[in-house]
Amino acid sequence: MKNWNRNNATSEFVRSRRKESKMTQFELSDLTGVGLRFVRDLEQGKPNLMTDKVNQVLLFFGHQLTPTPLSDETRRSLGK
Secondary structure, eight states: OOOOTTTTTHHHHHHHHHHHHTHHHHHHHHTOOOOOHHHHHHHTTTTTOOOOHHHHHHHTTOOOOOOOOOOOHHHHHOOO
């Protein structure tokens, strides 16, 4: 299995908010209407997830995916 970026901003956000809310992954999946496997993959940083389902989870915490501008330095380092 390919190593996923478990430390990406979205996975860290969901994992920390879930833990702050004292919820299990199962409870979060139940409350948001997505599967348990999806929550696990999201928190583990799986790169190819459906954005509508990611938003379904983020909306539970009052957030959504949005385009974010990158600094010139960050853009230059993307190709490395």
